[in-house]
Amino acid sequence: MISLHVETFKDEITSIGAIHLFQPPEHRHFIAQKEFYEELRVLGKGEHEARSPDRKHPEKAIKKFAAWLQDISDPTSVGFDVNQHLNSLKILSSRYNAQVFNPRIIIELQEVCYVVMSINASEIPKIITLDNIIEYAGLASAPSPCNSLEQARLESEVLSRLMHGKSLYKAYCKEQFPVPEYIL
Numbered sequence: 001m002i003s004l005h006v007e008t009f010k011d012e013i014t015s016i017g018a019i020h021l022f023q024p025p026e027h028r029h030f031i032a033q034k035e036f037y038e039e040l041r042v043l044g045k046g047e048h049e050a051r052s053p054d055r056k057h058p059e060k061a062i063k064k065f066a067a068w069l070q071d072i073s074d075p076t077s078v079g080f081d082v083n084q085h086l087n088s089l090k091i092l093s094s095r096y097n098a099q100v101f102n103p104r105i106i107i108e109l110q111e112v113c114y115v116v117m118s119i120n121a122s123e124i125p126k127i128i129t130l131d132n133i134i135e136y137a138g139l140a141s142a143p144s145p146c147n148s149l150e151q152a153r154l155e156s157e158v159l160s161r162l163m164h165g166k167s168l169y170k171a172y173c174k175e176q177f178p179v180p181e182y183i184l
Contacts (some may be wrong), residue, residue: 001030001076003105004068005151005158006085011086012042013058016065017148019156020072029166032156036068037149059096066098077103079155080110080130098124109133109155110163116162120182130155137161137181139172 011028018036023029041055056064069075071169077086083106093100113133117124131141139159142151152170160168165184167173 001074001078002072002101003012003152004077004079004085005148005155006088007090007151009042009149011088013040014042014055014150015039016061016089017141017150018065018068019149019152021156021159026125029164030156030160030168032168032178034068035152036065036146036150037147038064039147045137052131056094059098062072062092062096062098062100066090066093066100069101072101075101075103076105076107077101078109078159079152080108080133082106082108086167109158112159112162113137116183122182133158133162136180137183140175161180 001023005017005020006013007015007138016036016038020033020035021030021140022033036059039055040058040061041052043058049132077084086103087105089100109130110128110133113128117136121157122136134141134154139154139157140160142154157168157172159179161179161183165179167177167179
């Protein structure tokens with residue numbers, strides 16, 4: 001499974017963050033196996049920082065991401081608004097003729113949270129935002145500013161808590177951010 005987050009600026013990808021989450025058959029938890037992070041240069045008009053030569057050319061970045069994906073056997077993709085992120089990646093990959101994965105299953109965090117809230121008889125907000133989900137999972141708001149890898153980590157942590165009632169990263173340890181009892 002791949003936790004995916006893409007940052008954009010005016011319809012151009014500025015960074016890609018992804019985490020390969022593995023769930024051993026004998027365990028009820030995820031293991032973050034490997035991570036991908038790349039900042040992309042915006043080629044058109046845009047913020048000065050996004051046009052920095054320190055960032056990778058979009059073609060090199062998308063091909064590097066495609067290569068990173070080659071070793072992942074389960075192309076399931078998960079995240080908040082992950083369909084939007086996948087569409088941005090498809091557009092970029094078609095522009096540079098890169099073969100980026102086509103997930104067989106797409107899991108939106110909004111849907112997972114809705115199901116968990118329903119099972120736990122929790123009050124469901126009219127609109128399930130990322131902040132609602134993060135709060136429901138017992139975490140603090142997303143750091144601002146944050147990059148796409150930090151966002152993918154946070155979304156992976158939320159997924160682990162919602163699906164397994166367990167924390168994934170030490171940064172979200174039980175003492176500072178305990179998993180709420182209503183999820184367990």
